[in-house]
Amino acid sequence: xxxxxxxxxxxxxxxxxxxxxxxxxxxxxxxxxxxxxxxxxxxxxxxxxxxxxxxxxxxxxxxxxxxxxxxxxxxxxxxxxxxxxxxxxxxxxxxxxxxxxxxxxxxxxxxxxxxxxxxxxxxxxxxxxxxxxxxxxxxxxxxxxxxxxxxxxxxxxxxxxxxxxxxxxxxxxxxxxxxxxxxxxxxxxxxxxxxxxxxxxxxxxxxxxxxxxxxxxxxxxxxxxxxxxxxxxxxxxxxxxxxxxxxxxxxxxxxxxxxxxxxxxxxxxxxxxxxxxxxxxxxxxxxxxxxxxx
Amino acid sequence: xxxxxxxxxxxxxxxxxxxxxxxxxxxxxxxxxxxxxxxxxxxxxxxxxxxxxxxxxxxxxxxxxxxxxxxxxxxxxxxxxxxxxxxxxxxxxxxxxxxxxxxxxxxxxxxxxxxxxxxxxxxxxxxxxxxxxxxxxxxxxxxxxxxxxxxxxxxxxxxxxxxxxxxxxxxxxxxxxxxxxxxxxxxxxxxxxxxxxxxxxxxxxxxxxxxxxxxxxxxxxxxxxxxxxxxxxxxxxxxxxxxxxxxxxxxxxxxxxxxxxxxxxxxxxxxxxxxxxxxxx
Numbered sequence: 001x002x003x004x005x006x007x008x009x010x011x012x013x014x015x016x017x018x019x020x021x022x023x024x025x026x027x028x029x030x031x032x033x034x035x036x037x038x039x040x041x042x043x044x045x046x047x048x049x050x051x052x053x054x055x056x057x058x059x060x061x062x063x064x065x066x067x068x069x070x071x072x073x074x075x076x077x078x079x080x081x082x083x084x085x086x087x088x089x090x091x092x093x094x095x096x097x098x099x100x101x102x103x104x105x106x107x108x109x110x111x112x113x114x115x116x117x118x119x120x121x122x123x124x125x126x127x128x129x130x131x132x133x134x135x136x137x138x139x140x141x142x143x144x145x146x147x148x149x150x151x152x153x154x155x156x157x158x159x160x161x162x163x164x165x166x167x168x169x170x171x172x173x174x175x176x177x178x179x180x181x182x183x184x185x186x187x188x189x190x191x192x193x194x195x196x197x198x199x200x201x202x203x204x205x206x207x208x209x210x211x212x213x214x215x216x217x218x219x220x221x222x223x224x225x226x227x228x229x230x231x232x233x234x235x236x237x238x239x240x241x242x243x244x245x246x247x248x249x250x251x252x253x254x255x256x257x258x259x260x261x262x263x264x265x266x267x268x269x270x271x272x273x274x275x276x277x278x279x280x281x282x283x284x285x286x287x288x289x290x291x292x293x294x
Numbered sequence: 295x296x297x298x299x300x301x302x303x304x305x306x307x308x309x310x311x312x313x314x315x316x317x318x319x320x321x322x323x324x325x326x327x328x329x330x331x332x333x334x335x336x337x338x339x340x341x342x343x344x345x346x347x348x349x350x351x352x353x354x355x356x357x358x359x360x361x362x363x364x365x366x367x368x369x370x371x372x373x374x375x376x377x378x379x380x381x382x383x384x385x386x387x388x389x390x391x392x393x394x395x396x397x398x399x400x401x402x403x404x405x406x407x408x409x410x411x412x413x414x415x416x417x418x419x420x421x422x423x424x425x426x427x428x429x430x431x432x433x434x435x436x437x438x439x440x441x442x443x444x445x446x447x448x449x450x451x452x453x454x455x456x457x458x459x460x461x462x463x464x465x466x467x468x469x470x471x472x473x474x475x476x477x478x479x480x481x482x483x484x485x486x487x488x489x490x491x492x493x494x495x496x497x498x499x500x501x502x503x504x505x506x507x508x509x510x511x512x513x514x515x516x517x518x519x520x521x522x523x524x525x526x527x528x529x530x531x532x533x534x535x536x537x538x539x540x541x542x543x544x545x546x547x548x549x550x551x552x553x554x555x556x557x558x559x560x561x562x563x564x565x566x567x568x569x570x571x572x573x574x575x
Contacts, residue, residue, distance in 0.1 A: 013391040025415070109321060112553045116507075117550045120528055129336075229418070248510075271418065
């Protein structure tokens with residue numbers, strides 16, 4: 001069969017997918033770009049061309065800079081914690097002990113739990129009057145009075161991060177475990193014979209095998225964390241006093257609560273640009289890591 | 295082999311127990327809340343185990359009496375099932391041929407890369423035009439409309455999984471069938487699809503899980519029992535004036551059961567699907 005015919009057939013087979021993707025992703029994205037240069041409302045007026053007004057207003061507003069910093073904190077701390085706890089859990093699950101298979105099976109539970117159910121569960125745990133956290137901490141005499149974990153700007157973001165980590169570190173652990181099991185046994189045995197301590201064995205023997213898969217997990221988790229909406233919406237709606245408002249929540253409020261489609265669109269595109277820059281930077285890093293590990 | 299000291303062994307078991315508690319405690323508490331009488335949940339000091347298990351909330355939520363909490367819950371359950379089924383079916387119909395095409399003809403692979411790159415787009419970047427578009431088509435608050443939008447999430451991921459699945463089927467087997475005179479559709483039917491069945495099934499399950507989990511678009515594009523999905527119904531309960539926390543917990547348990555069961559039964563396949571991305575890069 002000739003190459004041209006093969007290629008034509010391939011395009012033909014991809015056509016339905018590509019057409020749908022253009023309809024539900026391509027066109028909306030282009031239209032978001034158009035909207036971002038208008039003062040369109042969500043309902044009613046189509047809006048007039050206003051140039052870069054939306055962008056300049058947004059980039060100089062304290063709402064945006066504050067939300068950007070909240071989102072960055074959320075992403076950096078939750079992803080870092082997930083990576084560290086995930087790798088530690090994977091190292092544990094790579095040991096031999098009774099019940100290991102069962103424990104590995106349990107790891108799928110938080111991952112399978114729907115995000116909204118996870119958020120609801122933790123919202124109940126953090127409840128200021130009847131929550132399990134307050135009850136446990138007072139019964140253990142760690143705190144004296146019940147606290148409003150999600151109701152105080154000082155603790156709300158940390159409480160969200162804990163809930164997010166609990167759901168997501170098992171995925172990192174499973175990815176790391178799969179990579180650990182690819183480390184040849186004779187290599188670790190040789191390092192042991194050569195007298196390498198536990199830390200050096202991890203750093204120089206095991207980590208090179210982990211680096212590639214972990215980088216991929218890091219990229220995926222970071223992108224997810226920057227886009228975060230669900231868990232925050234269900235637990236705090238961005239409050240109290242906007243202390244947990246993420247970029248996605250800000251766009252939602254702007255475009256849908258205040259119905260300012262134009263300025264919402266400009267915000268959304270800025271978020272997209274940030275995520276893209278991050279992803280490209282990471283992708284370069286992944287290539288480098290993969291290169292040096294091989 | 296490394297000889298393990300008793301101290302090290304004890305340390306490993308302590309860590310294993312800690313990990314099991316961390317994973318299980320919140321889940322166990324969700325279930326305990328769902329079967330505890332409201333008075334126990336409001337007690338101070340909190341009662342960690344109900345005096346008498348109370349399963350009445352399960353029957354309450356699954357009953358379909360008019361205007362009850364059960365009516366709203368069962369409607370959203372049905373909507374979630376319908377949207378997940380339609381979106382998964384549609385995404386499979388799109389993804390099988392496309393995944394096969396990219397696997398066999400790598401020169402068109404860049405188009406799939408572009409589709410996958412859309413993963414980086416936050417849904418908020420598409421939401422305003424999608425909202426306006428759906429409202430023009432009369433598809434707001436409609437399960438078909440929502441299923442259509444879910445293709446933005448399901449199709450790229452599923453196609454990519456299918457593609458790696460087809461990669462592992464040697465093309466020589468297909469070539470042999472074609473030399474014997476089988477056409478493309480016949481080759482798929484006799485050779486490719488039976489061999490790819492496990493991958494197709496795994497991809498479909500991933501699609502179901504993604505659709506079941508989706509919240510943002512459902513929150514935006516649905517407004518009442520005709521289309522509201524479970525995730526939105528639960529968020530409503532959690533953020534609303536429901537005074538019985540046990541009822542919220544029960545809704546959570548019921549919504550979590552299908553994906554958790556799928557997760558446990560399909561463990562091996564799901565983990566290899568999840569990690570193949572990580573390991574292959």
